[in-house]
Amino acid sequence: MSNTTVSVPQASRLRLKIGPRQLLTAVFAAVGAGAVFLLFNAIIGGQCDSQCVIGTLNQSVRYAAPIALAAYCGLMCERAAVINIGIEGMMLMGSMVGYGVNVYAFTWMKQNGMDAATAGDISRALALGLAVVSSGLLALLHAVVSIRFKADQIISGTVINILAVGLTGYFYRQYLAQNIPPGPGTFPPFDIPLLGQIPLLGAIMFQGQKPIVYFMLVATLLIHYVLFYTPWGLRTRAVGENPRAADTLGVNVYRVRYINVLIGGLLAGFGGAWFTLEAVDVFNPQMTNGLGFIGLAAMIFGNWTPFGALAGALIFGLGNTINTTVSIFRPDIPSQIPQMLPYILTILVLTGFVGRAIPPAADGQPYEKQ
Amino acid sequence: MALASPPIASVRQTHGEATTTLQATGITKRFPGVLANDRVDFDLRQSEIHGLLGENGAGKTTLMNILYGLYQPDEGTIFLGGQPTQITSPHDAIAQGIGMVHQHFMLVPPLTVTENIILGQESLQPATRVLGRLSALDRRGAAARIRELSHQYGLDVDPDAYIKDLPVGAQQRVEIVKALYRRAEILILDEPTAVLTPQEADELFVIMQSLVRQGKSIIFITHKLREMFAVTDRISVMRGGKMVGTTTPKQATSEMLAEMMVGRKVILQIDKAPAHPGAVILRVDNLQAQDDRHAMTVHDASFEVREGEILGIAGVQGNGQRELVEALTGLRHVVAGKVELLSQDITHATPRAITELGVGHVPEDRHKHGLVLTFPVRDNLVLCTYYESPFARGLVINAAAIENEAQKLVKEFDIRTPSTDTLAGSLSGGNQQKVIVARELDRPVKLLIANQPTRGLDVGSIEFIHRRIVEARDRRTAVLLVSAELDEIMTLSDRIAVMYKGRILDTLAASDATREQLGLLMAGVKGGAHV
Ligand SMILES: Nc1ncnc2c1ncn2[C@@H]1O[C@H](COP(=O)(O)OP(=O)(O)O)[C@@H](O)[C@H]1O
Ligand SMILES: [Mg+2]
Numbered sequence: 070m071s072n073t074t075v076s077v078p079q080a081s082r083l084r085l086k087i088g089p090r091q092l093l094t095a096v097f098a099a100v101g102a103g104a105v106f107l108l109f110n111a112i113i114g115g116q117c118d119s120q121c122v123i124g125t126l127n128q129s130v131r132y133a134a135p136i137a138l139a140a141y142c143g144l145m146c147e148r149a150a151v152i153n154i155g156i157e158g159m160m161l162m163g164s165m166v167g168y169g170v171n172v173y174a175f176t177w178m179k180q181n182g183m184d185a186a187t188a189g190d191i192s193r194a195l196a197l198g199l200a201v202v203s204s205g206l207l208a209l210l211h212a213v214v215s216i217r218f219k220a221d222q223i224i225s226g227t228v229i230n231i232l233a234v235g236l237t238g239y240f241y242r243q244y245l246a247q248n249i250p251p252g253p254g255t256f257p258p259f260d261i262p263l264l265g266q267i268p269l270l271g272a273i274m275f276q277g278q279k280p281i282v283y284f285m286l287v288a289t290l291l292i293h294y295v296l297f298y299t300p301w302g303l304r305t306r307a308v309g310e311n312p313r314a315a316d317t318l319g320v321n322v323y324r325v326r327y328i329n330v331l332i333g334g335l336l337a338g339f340g341g342a343w344f345t346l347e348a349v350d351v352f353n354p355q356m357t358n359g360l361g362f363i364g365l366a367a368m369i370f371g372n373w374t375p376f377g378a379l380a381g382a383l384i385f386g387l388g389n390t391i392n393t394t395v396s397i398f399r400p401d402i403p404s405q406i407p408q409m410l411p412y413i414l415t416i417l418v419l420t421g422f423v424g425r426a427i428p429p430a431a432d433g434q435p436y437e438k439q
Numbered sequence: 440m441a442l443a444s445p446p447i448a449s450v451r452q453t454h455g456e457a458t459t460t461l462q463a464t465g466i467t468k469r470f471p472g473v474l475a476n477d478r479v480d481f482d483l484r485q486s487e488i489h490g491l492l493g494e495n496g497a498g499k500t501t502l503m504n505i506l507y508g509l510y511q512p513d514e515g516t517i518f519l520g521g522q523p524t525q526i527t528s529p530h531d532a533i534a535q536g537i538g539m540v541h542q543h544f545m546l547v548p549p550l551t552v553t554e555n556i557i558l559g560q561e562s563l564q565p566a567t568r569v570l571g572r573l574s575a576l577d578r579r580g581a582a583a584r585i586r587e588l589s590h591q592y593g594l595d596v597d598p599d600a601y602i603k604d605l606p607v608g609a610q611q612r613v614e615i616v617k618a619l620y621r622r623a624e625i626l627i628l629d630e631p632t633a634v635l636t637p638q639e640a641d642e643l644f645v646i647m648q649s650l651v652r653q654g655k656s657i658i659f660i661t662h663k664l665r666e667m668f669a670v671t672d673r674i675s676v677m678r679g680g681k682m683v684g685t686t687t688p689k690q691a692t693s694e695m696l697a698e699m700m701v702g703r704k705v706i707l708q709i710d711k712a713p714a715h716p717g718a719v720i721l722r723v724d725n726l727q728a729q730d731d732r733h734a735m736t737v738h739d740a741s742f743e744v745r746e747g748e749i750l751g752i753a754g755v756q757g758n759g760q761r762e763l764v765e766a767l768t769g770l771r772h773v774v775a776g777k778v779e780l781l782s783q784d785i786t787h788a789t790p791r792a793i794t795e796l797g798v799g800h801v802p803e804d805r806h807k808h809g810l811v812l813t814f815p816v817r818d819n820l821v822l823c824t825y826y827e828s829p830f831a832r833g834l835v836i837n838a839a840a841i842e843n844e845a846q847k848l849v850k851e852f853d854i855r856t857p858s859t860d861t862l863a864g865s866l867s868g869g870n871q872q873k874v875i876v877a878r879e880l881d882r883p884v885k886l887l888i889a890n891q892p893t894r895g896l897d898v899g900s901i902e903f904i905h906r907r908i909v910e911a912r913d914r915r916t917a918v919l920l921v922s923a924e925l926d927e928i929m930t931l932s933d934r935i936a937v938m939y940k941g942r943i944l945d946t947l948a949a950s951d952a953t954r955e956q957l958g959l960l961m962a963g964v965k966g967g968a969h970v
Contacts, residue, residue: 300561301572307547307558314545317509318559318617319530430548 102387109391113398125390126273133379133386134285134347135160135357138340139364140371140378141285141292142208142333148296148373149329150309150431154226155211156337157361158233159204163341165237167200168352169245171345172252189253197281197346201338207233208334216326219435238354245352254350256280279347281339288336292375305329309429312436322436337361372426457484459521460656461506461537461625466515468501475501476512477680483625483658486651490671491660494700495868495895497677499660500542503627506658507539508532530559538618539627542660544610548603552596556617557581588619593649607755608639615646626650627658632666636755637925637958644670662700663926664693676700701898709902711909714933716745720886720917721767726776728759728766735774736762738941744886749908749918751932751949755961756923759941761803764890764921768800769793770808781885794823799879803890803921805868809875812864816856817845819863820878844881852877853903869900876907887911890921905931925957939963944970 110117117125139156146153174192179185207229214225261275261283274286296302304325307315312322340361345352363385370384371377392407461483468476475498483489493499504510506517508526516523519535526532532539546555562581567574582598589596594612602610611631618626628647632640647657647670659671667674668688675685676699683699698704721744728737736759744750754760765771767778769790778786780796794800802808810819821830821841829840845859854873856866863871872892879887889908893901908931912918922928928935929949936946937960944960963970 295573298575299570299573300563300576303550303554303558303561303576304572306550307554310547310549311545314547314555315558317507317529317539317541317545319528319533320559427549 105387105391109395112395112402116398117394121394123269123272125394126387127277128390128393129383129386130274131278131282131347131386132389133382134282135340135343135360136364136367136385137285137379137382138281138288138336138343139361140368140382141288141375142337142340143365143368144371144373144375144378145292145305145329145333145336147368147429147432148309149305149326150312150429150434150436151212151215151326151330152222152226152433153208153211153330153333154223154362154365155207155229155233156226156333156340156364157357157359158226158230159207159334159337160341160344160357160361161230161233161237161355162207163200163204163338164344164356165240165245165341165352166203167196167342168252168345169196169240170199171196172245172249175253176250185253192253193256193346197339197342200342200346201335204338204341205331205334208330208337211334212327212330215435216323216330219437222433222435234355237352241352241354252350255345255347281343281347284339288339289375289379296375301325306429309431312431312434316436316438322438326436340364369426369428373428457487459483460485460519462518463502463506464516464518466502466505466512466517468498468505468510468512474680476505476515479515479677479680479682481675481682483656484672485656486654487672488647488651488657488659488670490667490674491658491677492662492664492667492674492696492700493660493677494662494897496897497700498680499677500629501680502677503539503629503658503660506532507537507627533621533623536622536624537627538621538623538625540611540614540618540629540631542629542633544607544614546602546610546613548601550602551598552600552602552605552613552616553578553582553585553598555602555613556585556598556620560621585616585620588616592619592653593646594619607634607757608636608642611635611643612646615650624654625656625658627660629660630662631659632661632663634756634923636961637954638962640666641669664696667691667696668693678702697898709905709909709930711931712913714748714912716748716933717915718746719743720746720781721919722777722779723767724777724779726763726766726778727774728762728771729774730762736941737766739776740938740941740943741776742936742943742946744917744919746885746917747912747915748933749912749920749931751928751935752919752921752938752943753925753928753935753957753961754923754938758938760890760921760923760938762941763938764800764803764888764919767888767919768798768802797883797885799882799884799887801872801875801879801887801889801892803894805871805875806864810863810871812862814863815860816849816854816863816866816874817841817859819874820845820848820859820881823878823882848877848881852907867897869896869903872896872900872904876904880907880911884911884916886917886919888919888921891923892920893922893924893927925954925961929954929957937961939970942970 106117106122139160142156142159143153171192174195175188178188178192211225211229214220215222256279258277258279260277264275265271267275296305304315304320307320308322308325315325316322341357344356364382367381367385368378370381371379388410392410395402395407396404459482463479463481466476466479466481467474479498479502481502491499501510505512506526508528508531511527517526518524524535526535526537547558557576562577562584564575564577585596585598588594594616596609596612596616602613605613611634615626631643635643647659651657661667671688673685673687674691674696676683676696678700723743724741726737726740727735730736740759740763742750752760752763762771766773769785769788769792773786776786777784780793780798783796785793785796806812811822818825818841821844824830825836825841830837830844842859848854849856849859852873854877855870863874866874876892887908892908893904896904908918908920920928920931929952932949934946935949935952935957937944937957939961940963944963944965947956
């Protein structure tokens with residue numbers, strides 16, 4: 070009896086199995102989303118028609134991207150038992166580097182006679198690449214400190230957050246605060262050919278989004294495949310649950326952890342680049358605004374699975390979007406109130422779901438080879 | 440079991456001239472402050488079961504870890520098939536045909552049997568092989584191979600089950616299949632029977648015999664003498680890091696092996712006068728408690744313990760004993776039911792209230808719950824009473840009184856420690872346990888709850904603690920003894936209750952309980968039917 074009930078969540082962790090539990094969850098989610106919209110519509114005086122609903126959801130997917138990428142960073146690390154609370158700092162670094170490179174590379178190329186359109190494309194791509202690399206370097210630092218030197222991973226993550234605030238703040242004051250040359254702007258949106266035609270879903274997910282959002286969606290599938298269908302994923306999960314067992318079978322625990330933390334850092338870099346290469350064409354100190362931590366909440370909500378984390382990120386994205394829309398339609402409501410929404414959601418989600426979420430058993434423990 | 444298996448104790452035909460497959464000579468291994476292996480010689484013949492016997496801490500696991508490449512020896516040579524070799528890592532050991540089933544299983548509970556077995560040697564879908572580590576796993580192919588192996592050697596495993604849903608016996612079979620999957624010719628089984636019921640152990644012996652019949656060679660470690668006689672071809676005994684000698688089951692006797700193991704004559708039975716139970720001290724009614732994952736692991740447990748008797752709770756580890764003891768001592772929330780001590784309801788009492796009512800508790804995990812390892816022996820000896828006179832005067836500790844008490848207990852309980860100032864964490868296991876027993880028995884306790892009181896201890900300490908428990912009983916203390924060691928239960932108890940899946944399946948008088956009867960109950964079989 071108890072055996073069967075226990076094995077169900079496990080099975081769902083492995084495959085996208087559609088069982089009664091999944092159906093129930095889906096029904097709850099749909100009813101919940103409907104209720105949120107009714108409430109939302111009541112607040113803004115019934116001004117949200119179907120077009121507005123689709124628009125709001127489309128916007129939610131956009132806002133979900135950095136949260137989901139932060140969550141994927143967290144889950145790649147924690148599946149290999151390395152806790153990473155430095156995601157916030159990694160994203161901040163990515164967003165600063167992205168912005169700076171975008172603006173200055175563009176200026177340099179134009180000065181050297183390149184036409185604006187080509188220079189814009191190249192500098193945005195370069196900016197994205199370097200944003201990802203810069204975040205990856207911070208991840209490497211975290212990996213060395215916590216894997217090689219076995220330091221406390223929470224402290225290492227905190228140090229990375231502080232370091233990122235300091236470094237980005239410095240570069241901001243030196244180069245990005247005033248007299249910035251005109252840049253090429255953010256990535257332009259585009260539609261995905263066939264997928265964009267899917268009724269409803271196409272308009273929400275695959276129309277008018279920018280590259281990092283699409284990348285996030287692809288990354289969900291890729292991570293799911295890697296974690297649950299490949300030798301690498303099997304080793305990662307084993308290392309996260311029982312590193313000694315993996316070690317006795319000849320799996321190099323340290324290597325698995327290094328690579329996963331590094332991949333996590335790269336994913337966080339994409340999340341960081343989203344802020345300055347997709348959302349807005351400016352950089353502010355601390356503009357990631359805690360989304361890295363909300364990403365961790367989404368990861369926990371999703372029970373350390375990519376699809377679960379995406380669901381969590383979408384909920385937070387929705388909260389964020391609704392808050393923006395409310396402030397447009399109802400300027401009389403103090404903006405602080407809708408702004409609290411994502412954080413209230415975080416608390417609700419964490420209190421409601423954390424009890425059932427089971428982290429990898431070795432999470433946060435440095436591995437001592439005997 | 441579908442195998443045409445010979446009776447357990449039958450002696451297999453030993454072929455005239457057996458070849459030596461693995462040999463280790465002069466193995467020395469030092470750990471900080473410990474000489475774990477001291478010039479040990481050991482050899483394993485083709486198709487034999489070689490038993491390795493020794494007390495806890497004798498160095499058996501260390502020697503095996505060296506053969507499996509987990510440790511590098513400081514001195515000594517290993518020969519495989521007559522050739523000197525180096526085993527630099529478990530990976531290397533696997534490549535050279537050595538497989539090991541560790542004392543503590545090396546399994547990943549949330550993964551399936553197949554995933555656990557293929558980990559590190561994954562079979563891949565041919566079409567995706569170009570992707571290397573990122574190619575798709577061939578779970579079905581691997582599962583088929585596992586079924587084949589399990590059929591060939593009579594190891595019943597379900598490739599699709601999750602490890603955490605399997606009983607220990609099945610987990611152990613998975614460990615064996617894991618080694619066979621890697622084409623191990625030599626199998627090291629480190630204390631495989633510690634977690635099994637006697638019947639499960641017998642099933643394992645059948646499997647072991649099937650393995651050697653098909654050409655495998657096995658090193659089998661245990662500290663239970665009975666098992667040595669049941670399956671081995673030869674027996675080697677280790678003591679204090681040294682190899683004491685090698686013999687055969689035909690030449691050896693229990694007394695002789697025990698003496699080799701301990702280094703002196705051992706009395707295998709302890710003298711115990713018949714019990715004279717008096718009034719009921721502890722009454723437990725339909726107790727229910729959950730484990731940390733909120734699974735109900737104690738269901739409707741009901742029993743009573745009387746003054747002047749020892750009630751033993753037998754059962755394979757993990758059948759709710761830990762939660763039961765924690766619920767009784769106030770360390771775990773009682774979901775339902777009632778606990779009465781001396782007719783007082785203590786169901787939801789705090790641990791301190793329960794302690795003050797006269798309950799002594801020797802917890803299962805002496806490092807985590809029995810001692811503050813970073814405190815000196817002295818302080819550990821007054822952990823239950825430090826706030827009372829004479830150890831405290833108001834808010835101030837009376838160091839002199841505590842020191843006096845500590846000196847007295849160290850002498851009385853023969854605690855071998857350099858001083859009362861020594862940290863508890865640096866004592867040997869036996870002396871740590873004596874500190875706990877001293878602390879818990881020095882008070883006027885009405886009820887002593889001892890959970891696995893001698894696990895991992897040397898024979899000397901075991902004898903000492905057993906004697907203290909019987910003495911406490913003779914002083915009219917009620918004793919609740921929980922142990923997974925059937926021998927311990929049978930030696931000490933006056934009545935024996937068997938716990939299975941959170942229930943007290945049956946309670947028997949110790950005088951007429953047999954090992955077979957208890958073993959069946961421990962496996963959940965009552966009156967011929969499985970519950
Ligand atoms: N990794 C280690 N570090 C330090 N001491 C160890 C280590 N492993 C074992 N020992 C010590 O070596 C001795 C032998 O231990 P072990 O081989 O585990 O004995 P056995 O398996 O016979 O019970 C013990 O004193 C133990 O404390
Ligand atoms: Mg051992």
